Amino acid sequence: MNELYCLNMDFDKQVYKLGNQLDWVTSPSDGVSRVHLEREDAESGHTTSFVRFAPGASFSPHTHPLGEEIYVMDGVFSDENGDYPAGTYLRNPPGSQHKPFTKEGCTLFVKLDQFQPGDTQQVVIRPENQQWQPGIGNLEVLPLHQFKTESTALVFWPAGEVFQPHTHWGGEEIVVLSGTFIDETGHYPGGSWIRNPDQSRHHPYVEEDTLILVKVGHLLHLTD
Template sequence: MYVNADLSRRAVVTPDDHHWVASPQPGVERMMLERFGAEQARATSIVRYAPASHFPLHRHPGGEEILVLAGVFSEASAHYPAGWYLRSPPGSSHRPSSVGGAVIFVKLRHMKASEQESVRIDTNHAAHWREIAGGAICTLYSDDAERVAMLRMNGRVSLPYGRPAELLVLDGALRVDGHDYAAGSWMRFPEGDHAEIQAGATGATLYIRTHAPDAGAAA
């Protein structure tokens, strides 16, 4: 299955486009944002766990990145409410579940094979944020190929040096090239796309990922 698989083109998915599909596990549904292959594929999705649902223990050969959007997401005895960022390196394994239900943003199989760091960040904690011009930033991950952050903005933002970038509007609204996008909108920009990005009247909170041109195509 291929969804928004042409990395040379801008891709946009708004809440009006959300179409939930069942996963192999009962009680777990996915809204596919981008996908490059069958069930075991590099993919970006929003995943919804019904109360008392789970996935059996499984490995992630290409790593997994999660941002908890709503509810409480669990791994064994560790419980992560909305706002937690989880990054598990290639070869890691877990048994994810949710007692009361959860919605998470998930990226699969996009990490370098050499990545070994496991990251757990509570973005609700003020200590993880620093003030910048026009807002505040919470750095989630950074290396020579990839930078991931949450950004609170009340003005304009430029994509760094025209690098490929990905955004998820978490709160507020965003205006991109004159079009308004509500919370839940996801966008992917190809290399060299100099989009004009501005927060809405009440500001915006974003997940933002930028990466080297070849890093986005890693499987």
């Protein structure tokens, strides 16, 4: 691990980035900027980022050695395999390759080189294919992917919803897509990123309609 670039790679710590305090930096590709959330090295290894493509921007062809996971937050993201509008969830397995671009611009949440051994599933879930399910209380849940201890889903919280206190076995990672997510540690507006470590505990609630992307159980294999 290159300590010159290392960022938030201690998975035993709680970390967050508030959506109203993001620092966008330019990438090696023209028209593409990023917010670094987790970073093992300069342009390789374990990486988590918000990525913004300006209209007409593209990225050079590249391979995903240990997979790529994408959620399209706004706009339309594209590659040689199709167009992916806002709300689309993608998983490109280890060894896959593509040449991404956008016509109108887009913002993505991207996780690179984090697939567990044996997780080789290609996933494309566009908004028109999403099947929401009732969750605990008044929550609505859209399962996106599950492998071993790891589970990823969209969760809609109606205004005023209070969830039960709970412990994060294997950790929890949240992107607040809209609204404001709240717990004992603070208020997290739309565009925020939160990572809570294994065995952490909180009592979350919302005051307005709130949509989050949440991943749980995935930090176990990173802290072994």
